[in-house]
Amino acid sequence: MRVGVVVFPGSNCDRDALHAARLAGAEAVPLWHETPDLRGAGLVILPGGFAYGDYLRAGVLARFSPIMAAVRDHAARGGLVLGICNGFQVLAEAGLVPGALLRNASLRFEHRWVRLSVERRDTPFTRAVPEGMLLRMPVAHGEGCYYLPDADLDRLEASGQVLFRYAAPEGNPNGSLHDIAGVLDAGGRVCGLMPHPERAAEALLGSDDGLLLLRSVVESTADGIPRVSAPR
Amino acid sequence: MASFRYAVSVMPKPGILDPQGRAVEQSLPHLGVDSVHAVRVGRRVELTIDAAGETDARAVAERLAGELFANPLIETWSVELVSAASSVRSAGPA
Secondary structure: OEEEEEEOOOEOOHHHHHHHHHHOOOEEEEEEOOOOOOOOOOEEEEOOEOHHHHOOOOOOOHHHOOHHHHHHHHHHOOOEEEEEOHHHHHHHHOOOOOOEEEOOOOOOOEEEEEEEEEOOOOOOOOOOOOOOOOEEEEEEEOOOEEEOOHHHHHHHHHOOOEEEEEEOOOOOOOOOHHHEEEEEOOOOOEEEEOOOHHHOOEHHHOEOOOHHHHHHHHHHHHOOOOOOOOOO | OEEEEEEEEEEEOOOOOOHHHHHHHHHHHHHOOOOOOOOOOOEEEEEEEEEOOHHHHHHHHHHHHHHHHOOOOOEEEEEEEEEEEEOHHHHOOO
16 A cells, blocks of 8 residues: 655645554655656645645645646546645645635634544544544644535535544634534545644654554555546 | 736635634724724735737636636635736837
């Protein structure tokens, strides 16, 4: 199982993501954003940071990087994509997951530990999470307030595309609608979340709950959950 | 060829929480102003487009506004022509 971590100008969690992927048992390689080649990665991670300085809107300029065409093709073929924090913002701006990330309701950069409920365990990203377990991870973002118009939000809920919610006691750090911390695309192969699983990958750092997400992906690809291959 | 300068105004959609506007509004009493409400903060982008005519130039400006400057899910936009000039770049070799 190979994990590719995209490096945009301004990414700053790429090394952490590579490290966490290796801890989860994967081979991990960096992917420079100007080269539209995923180097055979089964999972592509768009890491946290401030791609293109967050100019104009967080995530919007990264959407036009050459590698994003390859990421889009990968997702269209059923490949796995995980967007973390700024990577979630890029996925949302690119239309690869539904919704938009607005300025935090507090107007502050929120960096703290939160707890996540896992809404579904039948996904490639969550199958290794024990039932009922809340995941402790940090958030660190200024624009993480998840938004969708009401009707679309109802559809998102009905179709089971909400994967993570902020849970008590820390609760919702940014004003996200329905406490949404992470979502899936319609096919369930692309996931975006604001909290940082790669910063919660070793007990020494305060939590290794984040590793469960990467372990899930490694297990999913190892034991024959069909990796949809390219048509034609 | 001619050059057309546009101003693209981008605003949060009505009903979308605008914490920047709210923060500005809440600070106004400190200036001794208490008659202001419904403050919304948006963004203005100015750009010059070379094109054969205004119709072509506007099409480019509208496309950029909808695909880049604004996120249609959360923002509205308007495109306003600021000025137009015959382009010196069409003068050809001297």
